[in-house]
Amino acid sequence: MKQPSKQKLTWAVAVLAAVAVAAGAWWVLRPAGLGEGFASGNGRIEATEVDVATKLAGRVAEIMVDEGDFLTPGQPVAQMDTQVLKAQLAQAQAQVRQAENARLTAQALVAQRESEQATAKAVVSQREAELVATQKRFARTETLVKRNAMPQQQLDDDRAVMQSAQAALAASRSQVISAQAGIEAAKSQVIEAQSAIEAANASVARLQADIDDSLLKAPRAGRVQYRVAQPGEVLPAGGKLLNLVDLGDVYMTFFLPAGQAGRVHLGDEVRLIIDAVPQYVIPAKISYVASVAQFTPKTVETASEREKLMFRVKARIDPALLKQHMTAVKTGVPGMAYLRLDAEQEWPQQLQVKVP
Secondary structure, X not given: OHHHHHHHHHHHHHHHHHHHHHHHHHHHHOOOOOOOOEEEEEEEEEEEEEEEEOOOOEEEEEEOOOOOOEEOOOOEEEEEOOHHHHHHHHHHHHHHHHHHHHHHHHXXXXXXXXXXXXXXXXXXXHHHHHHHHHHHHHHHHHHHHHOOOOOHHHHHHHHHHHHHHHHHHXXXXXXXXXXXXXXXXXXXXXXXXXXXXXXXXXXXXXXHHHHHHOEEEOOOOEEEEEEXXXXXXXXXXXXXXXXXXXXXXEEXXXXXXXXXXXXXXXXXXXXXXXXOEEEEEEEEEEEEEOOOOEOOOOOOOOHHHHOOOEEEEEEEEOHHHHHHOHHHOOOOOEEEEEEEOOOOOOOOHHHOOEOO
């Protein structure tokens, strides 16, 4: 009976020794407790989320991607129904043609009025010549009447002819003025037609932009996280169709106490270890440090209370590294962030960068 008991005791001692060795190795190699030159905090991998939404109210005609698909910038992801917009576009294009025809008509009217003015000016020249002739004739007749070489009746007749020529000249000059007014009115119609063309063209451009915007595209590279709407649904302006995760902007958010957060600067190096893949050490850099404490008491009275002040910190993973491993990136997974507060200290062996 003693022999089995000794064997059990020996096995128990061996197991305890193995546990002690393993615990000692973990204690020595663990990343925590790295000294005053380092800080650490736990957090989760997060990424910037982007909603793909409609610009205008309308019916969803087609969604071209599924949840989990990887997208490139500018890739079409959904199509809204554009029948109404295309009808409005056709109407605006017809208004452009109508305004262009009106401009041509107005330009022809300007040419007509200018021709009428030229004719009126020619008539003025003719009437001026006639007036000069009648004035000379009247002067000669007046001289001869004074000498009693011609009867008074002839003088009266020549005076009447001269006054008639003066009236005709005045009338022809009025026609010139009237023709000039007609030209200005016709030019105003040209300007009005041109304005109508520009307004119609603006409507065409706006409607074409709305049609172009009805083809929704990925604003950046990423992965489809959710399909919020389905084909056939009617959405309001700004209605969401898809939720994307930008895998080029991935970071871990963690918290540090005030004493450590005050020593953190933007751009400081960080090492991330993800629980799911603890064999890798991922490099990152500080991209954000909160300027206001979290988990306050609002009014701090004692040193122990001050230790409760925690500041939110973001460590962003290099986009170039993310691009190489985009299909492996998962958000929401927990892990640890290790921050070097003293730039003169070397990273320990267990926190040297190790990526696949």
